[in-house]
Amino acid sequence: MSSLAIEASGLEKSFGDTKAVNGVDLAVRRGSVYGVLGPNGAGKTTTIRMLATLLRPDGGSARVLGHDIVEDADRVRGAVSLTGQMASVDEDLTGRENLILLALLLGFSRAQARSRADELLEAFGLTEAATRQVKNYSGGMRRRLDIAASLVVTPELLFLDEPTTGLDPRSRNQVWDIVRALRESGTTVLLCTQYLDEADQLADGIAVIDRGKVIAEGTPGQLKASVGSGSLHVRLLDPEQRPEAQRLLAAALGDDAVHPDPDPAALTAACPDADRGAEVVAELIRAGVRIADFALGQPTLDEVFMALTGRPAEETGEIELQEQAA
Amino acid sequence: MTTTQNSHPQRQPSLEEAMHKALRSAPRPRRATPLQAALAFGWRGMLKIKHVPEQLLDVTITPVMFVLMFTYLFGGAIAGSTKEYLQYILPGMLVMSVLFTTVYSGVSINTDLTKGVVDRFRSLPVWQPAPLVGALLGDTVRYLIAGTVIMTVGYILGYRAEAGLGGVLAALALVVVFSFGLSWVFTTMGLLMRSPNAVMNAGFMGIFPLTFLSNVFVDPDTLPSALEAFVNVNPISILANASRGFMAGDVASSDVLIALGTAAVLTAVFAPLTTRMYRRA
Numbered sequence: 294m295s296s297l298a299i300e301a302s303g304l305e306k307s308f309g310d311t312k313a314v315n316g317v318d319l320a321v322r323r324g325s326v327y328g329v330l331g332p333n334g335a336g337k338t339t340t341i342r343m344l345a346t347l348l349r350p351d352g353g354s355a356r357v358l359g360h361d362i363v364e365d366a367d368r369v370r371g372a373v374s375l376t377g378q379m380a381s382v383d384e385d386l387t388g389r390e391n392l393i394l395l396a397l398l399l400g401f402s403r404a405q406a407r408s409r410a411d412e413l414l415e416a417f418g419l420t421e422a423a424t425r426q427v428k429n430y431s432g433g434m435r436r437r438l439d440i441a442a443s444l445v446v447t448p449e450l451l452f453l454d455e456p457t458t459g460l461d462p463r464s465r466n467q468v469w470d471i472v473r474a475l476r477e478s479g480t481t482v483l484l485c486t487q488y489l490d491e492a493d494q495l496a497d498g499i500a501v502i503d504r505g506k507v508i509a510e511g512t513p514g515q516l517k518a519s520v521g522s523g524s525l526h527v528r529l530l531d532p533e534q535r536p537e538a539q540r541l542l543a544a545a546l547g548d549d550a551v552h553p554d555p556d557p558a559a560l561t562a563a564c565p566d567a568d569r570g571a572e573v574v575a576e577l578i579r580a581g582v583r584i585a586d587f588a589l590g591q592p593t594l595d596e597v598f599m600a601l602t603g604r605p606a607e608e609t610g611e612i613e614l615q616e617q618a619a
Numbered sequence: 620m621t622t623t624q625n626s627h628p629q630r631q632p633s634l635e636e637a638m639h640k641a642l643r644s645a646p647r648p649r650r651a652t653p654l655q656a657a658l659a660f661g662w663r664g665m666l667k668i669k670h671v672p673e674q675l676l677d678v679t680i681t682p683v684m685f686v687l688m689f690t691y692l693f694g695g696a697i698a699g700s701t702k703e704y705l706q707y708i709l710p711g712m713l714v715m716s717v718l719f720t721t722v723y724s725g726v727s728i729n730t731d732l733t734k735g736v737v738d739r740f741r742s743l744p745v746w747q748p749a750p751l752v753g754a755l756l757g758d759t760v761r762y763l764i765a766g767t768v769i770m771t772v773g774y775i776l777g778y779r780a781e782a783g784l785g786g787v788l789a790a791l792a793l794v795v796v797f798s799f800g801l802s803w804v805f806t807t808m809g810l811l812m813r814s815p816n817a818v819m820n821a822g823f824m825g826i827f828p829l830t831f832l833s834n835v836f837v838d839p840d841t842l843p844s845a846l847e848a849f850v851n852v853n854p855i856s857i858l859a860n861a862s863r864g865f866m867a868g869d870v871a872s873s874d875v876l877i878a879l880g881t882a883a884v885l886t887a888v889f890a891p892l893t894t895r896m897y898r899r900a
């Protein structure tokens with residue numbers, strides 16, 4: 294048995310004139326959480342739909358858990374689950390009915406299906422909402438039900454397409470906990486996301502995808518290192534002190550690292566890590582610069598894109614338009 | 620940084636345990652047979668009727684209103700007396716009310732498609748046409764409800780079938796079988812069009828004129844000859860004739876055969892088309 298859960302090479306898919314996926318290669322280890330990171334329209338969903346056998350690739354090939362996604366589509370479906378970007382539960386049914394339906398479709402008896410549904414509802418904190426129609430669920434509840442629906446039998450591989458987009462921080466944390474629990478249980482997870490911090494929190498490996506191509510690949514650490522750093526954001530009590538603060542930051546972190554903010558009292562500087570950031574802030578204070586607040590952040594997807602492609606992350610369509618206009 | 624730990628200070632250990640337990644205890648059962656899968660989708664159809672009964676209201680109220688309106692407004696003028704007209708119109712109204720419900724097969728498949736549920740179903744290891752076949756089961760229940768409502772209203776207004784209950788049931792059975800055939804046309808449309816509303820509008824735009832240009836409301840002998848020729852070959856007329864025949868006890872077997880044949884042709888053409896398009900959706 295191959296140690297890879299997903300091996301894709303040269304996957305391609307076009308819709309009319311749009312090359313949605315343009316030669317994607319992936320290698321995902323069994324038992325890992327793998328992040329696919331990319332902006333709107335990068336081709337994440339199209340890639341996932343091909344791997345989950347919902348779309349036939351125009352070119353290239355892929356094996357999922359050792360099965361060819363075209364020749365052995367049925368075997369693939371027997372081992373994977375998909376939680377799509379759009380909620381893929383029936384809104385007219387209750388949460389419990391949704392889970393029972395899926396359990397029946399997977400071959401459980403009626404009694405087994407009911408008890409499995411109740412077990413999942415409890416595990417996902419949905420017992421109280423079990424008999425309500427899904428159309429009355431909050432976004433977070435809907436997401437959890439959607440993921441639960443993918444776990445009626447624990448799959449060997451789970452596709453998760455942007456599971457936290459549009460969720461509040463609390464719901465997002467709940468989803469993250471679910472992904473961690475899945476990883477512990479040995480399930481491989483392919484996670485599409487637009488958030489670097491999500492991939493960083495959860496993934497063992499990340500592929501950055503842009504305009505249908507993988508443009509960078511590695512561990513979260515490697516990726517962040519290639520981007521350079523996170524950023525240190527400082528806001529001063531007195532805007533008059535900004536030139537001085539800028540000089541001090543440049544001395545400590547390098548001339549290129551510092552750029553003034555639109556906010557006349559603020560500065561942002563590229564900063565390798567949290568320790569260095571704290572030291573630099575302490576230096577500013579010792580030098581008499583009065584600080585209103587400061588924050589250390591990870592690089593955003595935008596910064597990753599800036600570093601990897603030299604342009605900000607934007608929707609593919611728009612970029613094409615700009616190029617045509619130019 | 621400590622923020623990640625602080626964000627759920629009282630994470631209930633019970634919930635986490637429940638999660639781990641739920642993830643462990645899910646052995647994969649033997650695959651569902653095609654029949655099991657279709658039955659599960661049939662059950663879904665029933666649940667939809669239970670949770671969204673409005674879908675039935677639309678399609679039963681309209682025919683009931685037509686019965687009342689035509690019988691009491693035009694009945695005297697068309698057939699001499701309202702009582703006689705009711706005897707003529709009711710078997711045709713049965714046809715109309717059940718055929719109207721078939722449009723919903725297309726509406727519901729389109730709703731699934733736009734909501735993303737289809738992705739989930741298609742990613743399951745089940746017999747791929749199961750959702751479509753299972754939907755037929757739910758449809759049958761809708762057809763039977765629509766048929767029962769119209770026959771009950773007719774009975775209350777004074778309609779009596781010469782052939783008794785047996786004749787009514789035979790007519791209903793034929794209409795249901797015909798509707799299976801017709802519903803494939805609407806599922807195909809449901810997979811082609813952009814929104815459930817578009818399917819609904821286009822569906823009724825097709826079925827409304829076809830129903831009016833049939834013998835459901837008037838005896839075609841009274842029509843101009845070109846129109847009469849069309850009305851006489853309209854499958855809805857033939858189905859209505861058969862339905863009247865069953866209820867009156869003098870059914871022409873040619874009408875029944877043509878109705879069944881039409882259903883078979885519609886199924887042969889549109890069922891494979893629907894299945895293919897569904898798989899690619």
Ligand SMILES: Nc1ncnc2c1ncn2[C@@H]1O[C@H](COP(=O)(O)OP(=O)(O)OP(=O)(O)O)[C@@H](O)[C@H]1O
Nearest residue numbers: 308311313331332333334335336337338339340609
């Ligand atoms: N069914 C379709 N028909 C036509 N074009 C499509 C279809 N699906 C995707 N596309 C196009 O293919 C490109 C890639 O889309 P895809 O949905 O895979 O991106 P994504 O990375 O998932 O984006 P998002 O973050 O917005 O979900 C986009 O330009 C999109 O408009």
Ligand SMILES: [Mg+2]
Nearest residue numbers: 337338339378
């Ligand atoms: Mg997407």
